[in-house]
């Protein structure tokens with residue numbers, strides 16, 4: 169997106185990527201349907217960025233969700249908003265959009281050089297770019313926009329090796345941690361052999377004052393899924409602070425504890441407790457399994473049992489490795505860049521995307537912030553270049 173804005177301003181642009189082809193993580197995001205952005209009102213949208221909302225507000229105001237949708241539409245990939253408000257291309261694919269965008273960039277004269285890496289800064293603070301043999305290339309450039317990504321899925325290209333070079337120059341780079349990730353749980357063999365791969369649908373989850381409603385997927389090693397990803401920041405922080413996180417699960421969020429208690433206190437006859445939990449409390453087999461996994465001996469008292477169903481505590485031991493996280497928290501602190509995302513004390517060097525220290529849940533907020541920061545950095549870089557008298561024509 170930065171390349172598009174620079175080329176639009178009339179600059180000669182080259183994109184370097186260490187991989188053999190660009191945008192591999194974007195293509196992977198396409199496997200889940202490519203949730204480009206979200207259609208909720210902008211003031212609500214901005215709250216999703218938590219502590220970074222203030223820094224990102226002017227950036228997303230400059231390139232809004234509607235502008236991102238228009239961009240996709242112009243490239244032949246019209247979008248729609250699903251019932252949750254999430255926005256997807258109608259094709260649910262990333263590859264046609266990427267192909268159309270690369271064609272557009274090519275048409276604008278943007279050169280793409282694959283298997284070329286940013287390898288650090290020289291003694292004058294100028295970025296060093298290397299070719300596929302690891303040798304520095306001789307060309308230098310007047311303006312650089314870094315879009316080197318965060319630290320999740322390193323095999324797709326963003327291996328976060330840039331952090332060392334940036335830290336060495338004294339910039340504040342916060343350690344990368346997994347975001348929108350699963351968490352490990354010490355499941356019993358019995359539970360996991362029966363329920364791995366099963367979803368707990370539409371449960372309410374809370375961690376401290378943070379709450380969400382969504383799906384939890386039972387994985388061999390722990391829990392995953394949209395509901396867990398949405399709480400991954402407070403859960404991760406609780407683990408750092410306390411050594412583990414306590415997730416509270418309301419297995420029947422639409423039924424009150426009193427109502428559940430009444431249903432559970434009806435005479436059971438010859439029914440097993442599992443059957444009662446399924447029929448009277450409306451729990452799925454995996455939800456019953458989870459109750460028993462967390463508390464081997466379920467209480468006989470209907471009120472106590474209802475309370476457990478409404479607030480089942482699950483101990484999460486650690487986040488799943490960053491290699492499999494959807495995104496990462498951490499990166500270059502916003503106080504190191506100006507409003508145009510130019511690095512302080514480094515005129516002509518700009519930064520965008522997941523390199524910057526912000527995080528957000530899934531829902532389209534990640535790509536929106538990446539596109540918007542790319543747009544703003546590209547425009548500001550073009551403005552800077554104009555000041556140097558670098559524009560052609």
Ligand SMILES: Cc1cc2nc3c(=O)[nH]c(=O)nc-3n(C[C@H](O)[C@H](O)[C@H](O)COP(=O)(O)OP(=O)(O)OC[C@H]3O[C@@H](n4cnc5c(N)ncnc54)[C@H](O)[C@@H]3O)c2cc1C
Nearest residue numbers: 185186193197203285286316317325326521522532534535
């Ligand atoms: C499985 C999965 C599904 C996702 N689904 C969605 C979704 O539906 N919606 C959403 O909003 N977000 C989604 N995301 C997140 C989204 O894809 C990322 O937030 C986004 O791609 C980050 O963009 P970026 O340009 O900052 O970094 P990246 O996409 O990681 O790109 C960084 C680029 O820099 C290159 N690079 C890195 N280091 C160097 C170097 N030293 N030299 C040269 N090149 C280098 C890499 O090769 C890479 O091409 C998903 C992520 C994953 C993993």
